[in-house]
Each structure stands twice: as structure tokens, then as C-alpha cells.
Amino acid sequence: MTEKRILLIVSGGIAAYKSLELVRLIKRQGIAVRAVMTKSAAEFVTPLSLGVMTEDQVYGDMFDLKEEREIGHIQLSRQADLIVVCPATANIMAKMAAGISDDLATTILLATDKPVLAVPAMNVRMWNHPATQRNIAQLRADGVTVMDPDEGSMACGEFGPGRLPEPPDVAARICAMLDHPFDAALTSGRAPSTKAATPLVAQPDFSDPAHRPLFGKRVLVTAGPTYEAIDPVRYIANRSSGRQGFAIAQAAAEMGADVTLIAGPVHLVTPPGVIRIDVESAAEMMAEVQKALPTDVAIMVAAVADWRAANVPEQKIKKDGAAIPPLMLAENADILATLAKHAQRPKLLIGFAAETEKMVEHAQAKLTKKGCDWIVANDVSGDVMGGANNAFHIVTKDGVESWPDSPKDVIARKLMEKISDAV
Numbered sequence: 001m002t003e004k005r006i007l008l009i010v011s012g013g014i015a016a017y018k019s020l021e022l023v024r025l026i027k028r029q030g031i032a033v034r035a036v037m038t039k040s041a042a043e044f045v046t047p048l049s050l051g052v053m054t055e056d057q058v059y060g061d062m063f064d065l066k067e068e069r070e071i072g073h074i075q076l077s078r079q080a081d082l083i084v085v086c087p088a089t090a091n092i093m094a095k096m097a098a099g100i101s102d103d104l105a106t107t108i109l110l111a112t113d114k115p116v117l118a119v120p121a122m123n124v125r126m127w128n129h130p131a132t133q134r135n136i137a138q139l140r141a142d143g144v145t146v147m148d149p150d151e152g153s154m155a156c157g158e159f160g161p162g163r164l165p166e167p168p169d170v171a172a173r174i175c176a177m178l179d180h181p182f183d184a185a186l187t188s189g190r191a192p193s194t195k196a197a198t199p200l201v202a203q204p205d206f207s208d209p210a211h212r213p214l215f216g217k218r219v220l221v222t223a224g225p226t227y228e229a230i231d232p233v234r235y236i237a238n239r240s241s242g243r244q245g246f247a248i249a250q251a252a253a254e255m256g257a258d259v260t261l262i263a264g265p266v267h268l269v270t271p272p273g274v275i276r277i278d279v280e281s282a283a284e285m286m287a288e289v290q291k292a293l294p295t296d297v298a299i300m301v302a303a304v305a306d307w308r309a310a311n312v313p314e315q316k317i318k319k320d321g322a323a324i325p326p327l328m329l330a331e332n333a334d335i336l337a338t339l340a341k342h343a344q345r346p347k348l349l350i351g352f353a354a355e356t357e358k359m360v361e362h363a364q365a366k367l368t369k370k371g372c373d374w375i376v377a378n379d380v381s382g383d384v385m386g387g388a389n390n391a392f393h394i395v396t397k398d399g400v401e402s403w404p405d406s407p408k409d410v411i412a413r414k415l416m417e418k419i420s421d422a423v
């Protein structure tokens with residue numbers, strides 16, 4: 001079977017950074033990707049980043065003689081089986097609908113005879129504008145496949161249709177158009193979008209979206225344990241069930257936040273209205289946390305392994321009757337401390353401290369050492385890990401607030417109320 005190829009045109013919207021993730025997912029499906037960027041797109045994501053992901057030159061300038069001599073704009077479209085415009089700005093779709101070709105991207109789009117998929121992303125008012133709706137109707141009439149955008153809170157603080165569909169959903173659509181099998185497992189555990197069709201389904205308490213206390217806020221939550229491989233079949237783990245983090249993510253969604261939940265290996269149902277990303281190791285969690293920035297609030301509930309095996313052999317370690325193999329450990333990078341120093345530090349950064357003794361004392365030390373805003377200390381000496389209840393001590397620079405033992409969903413909601421008062 002010959003390798004399928006797409007030409008990805010990235011136009012200049014805030015969601016342009018998601019094109020990097022899309023390239024990764026598409027390549028994992030065994031599809032080759034070549035990329036073209038508009039001039040505006042390069043304001044949002046660098047050609048260097050996109051080039052690293054595609055492992056190829058990124059094309060942008062129609063009048064770059066070297067590019068035109070080596071591979072002209074006609075050839076760029078001819079070599080692809082499908083052209084994907086993602087994200088598609090209101091501007092590029094207007095130009096496509098009108099047949100304007102004033103840069104490399106739009107010239108390719110006018111010159112091609114290949115199928116075209118446009119994946120729009122824009123502010124809800126731009127999306128709802130009669131001109132945009134007219135252009136989309138025209139594109140569809142011209143045979144362009146235009147995906148419907150997702151609905152939800154936007155980077156601009158508004159709410160409604162216009163968000164870029166999640167990259168796994170775009171990847172699935174690309175595979176369908178190419179008649180190429182889509183393997184969901186190759187989306188690296190990133191579950192397909194679980195956002196409820198209408199986010200209000202997840203927020204029964206607040207009938208008017210604008211009245212929800214965290215409306216327009218982005219909240220990042222980590223939950224569960226991490227697994228650190230010893231060899232291909234064995235791992236180091238801890239007893240975290242993920243229940244407290246999931247309850248917090250659910251409470252945040254109910255209060256109107258746009259929630260990303262990065263979960264270690266757990267057996268829990270994704271709360272409605274929450275985007276869930278599954279990871280296994282501390283390193284994977286660190287990478288996904290950084291990808292999820294910027295965010296207004298980050299609540300780091302996961303029980304991230306402090307250590308991993310220093311060397312992980314490719315084959316299973318054999319029990320051959322000789323000496324017991326030593327387990328050498330290496331320290332994992334500290335996600336909380338990394339976020340505290342990050343250029344895109346969340347406005348409110350909250351760490352969790354699972355302690356078995358001297359809870360408040362240890363939490364106060366952790367607050368200073370990690371550079372976060374609050375530490376939620378909980379006593380894990382009983383059956384808290386995996387149990388139904390929890391008691392919190394909220395340690396801030398202003399003092400300590402202690403909340404009694406309560407069901408995890410009740411205490412999650414109380415924490416989110418305190419957070420919504422603070423942001």
C-alpha cells in the first residue's frame with residue numbers, strides 16, 4: 001500500500017499551535033504530512049516547530065525562488081492525496097469562497113484538484129457572522145468538506161461554537177477522507193473528545209451560562225498515580241485512585257470552567273464536559289501539563305512518582321536464579337515546581353501534599369519550596385487513597401484552613417468555590 005500524504009495548510013488563528021499535535025497524530029497513523037503556513041500563522045506558531053514535527057521544510061512564500069524551482073505550488077498540491085486547512089481562519093475561508101489567491105496557501109487551494117478539508121476555529125461572533133456562514137455554505141457547495149467547530153469557552157473569554165475540534169477528532173476525519181484505517185490507540189491514550197454536545201448538560205446547577213462562577217476560566221487538573229516502567233512488563237506505582245482529582249475536575253466543569261484533566265492510569269469515567277488526556281508516566285504527565293498551558297488555574301492532584309527506574313531494558317528482566325537485580329532509581333522532574341517557574345505560570349497554582357504525619361508542617365515547607373500559591377494537605381495514612389472521603393488542610397501564605405472529613409465530591413465542590421472566589 002502506498003503511503004497516503006496530506007498537505008496541511010495552517011492559517012493564522014489562536015488554535016494554530018494545535019496543528020503541531022495534529023501532525024504528530026497523523027504521522028502516528030502512518031500518513032505523511034507536508035506543511036504550508038500563511039504569514040499570519042507564523043505569528044502564532046513558528047515554522048521551525050512545525051518543521052520539526054513534519055520533519056520537512058515548511059513552505060510559506062510563493063515568491064521564494066528556491067522553493068518554486070525545487071517544488072512549485074502546483075506540485076505541492078499534486079503530491080498530496082488530501083489538503084487540510086487546520087485551523088481555518090474566517091479570512092482564509094472567505095478567500096477560498098471568493099477564489100482569491102494572494103499567497104501560497106490560497107494559490108494552492110485554488111490550483112488544486114484534490115479533496116479539501118477545512119477545520120474552522122474562530123471567535124463565536126466571527127463564526128456566527130452572516131459573511132462567515134455564507135462563505136461556509138459556498139465552500140460546501142463547491143465540494144469542500146468543512147468540519148463543524150466545537151462549542152465551549154474560548155481563549156477570548158466568550159462561549160459558543162467556534163473552538164477547533166480536538167486533534168484526535170480531526171485526525172479521525174482525515175483518515176476517513178483518505179479511506180485509511182484510524183487506530184484510536186495511536187492517539188497516545190488521548191481519549192476522543194468527551195465534551196458533552198452542550199456543556200450545559202454538565203452544569204445542571206447553573207441554567208444561565210454567564211452566571212456560572214468559573215465561566216470563561218481555564219482549569220487544569222491532574223489526577224491519579226503514574227506508572228514508572230522497570231521493564232516492558234513491570235512498573236513502580238502508588239495507591240492513588242484518581243477519585244479526588246476527577247471529583248475536582250467535575251466540580252470545575254459544573255461551575256462553567258473549561259477543564260482539561262490529565263489522568264494517570266485509573267479506571268474512572270470522564271466527567272461530562274471535561275477534556276481528558278490519559279498518560280502513564282511522570283514524564284508524559286509533565287509534557288501534557290506544559291502543552292495544556294496557558295490556564296487560569298492549575299490543581300495538581302496527581303500522586304506523581306518521585307522516582308523512576310534509572311535504566312529500562314527493552315526486554316523483560318529474567319529471574320535466572322542468579323543475584324537479585326538491583327533497582328537503581330532516578331529522580332523525576334517536579335511538575336509543580338516547573339509550573340511555578342514557567343513563563344506561562346497559571347494565575348492560581350495549587351499543589352496537593354499527601355502526608356502520613358505532620359501534615360500542616362510539611363505542607364507549609366512544600367508551599368515555600370515549590371513556589372505555588374496553595375497547598376492542599378491530606379492525610380493519607382488511612383484509606384484516603386482509593387476511599388470515598390477526604391479531609392483537607394488548605395495552606396496558603398496567609399494561614400491554614402482545615403476542613404473536616406467529607407465525601408470527595410463534596411469537598412471538591414467546596415474547593416472549587418474557594419478557587420472561584422480567588423480568580
Ligand SMILES: Cc1cc2nc3c(=O)[nH]c(=O)nc-3n(C[C@H](O)[C@H](O)[C@H](O)COP(=O)(O)O)c2cc1C
Nearest residue numbers: 011012013014015038040041089090091092121122
Ligand atoms: C491574537 C489573535 C488571535 C486570532 N485568532 C483568530 C482565530 O482564532 N480565528 C480567526 O479566524 N482569526 C483569528 N485572528 C485573526 C486572523 O489572524 C486574521 O484574520 C489574519 O488576517 C488571518 O490570516 P490568514 O487567514 O492568512 O492566516 C486572530 C488575530 C489575533 C491577533
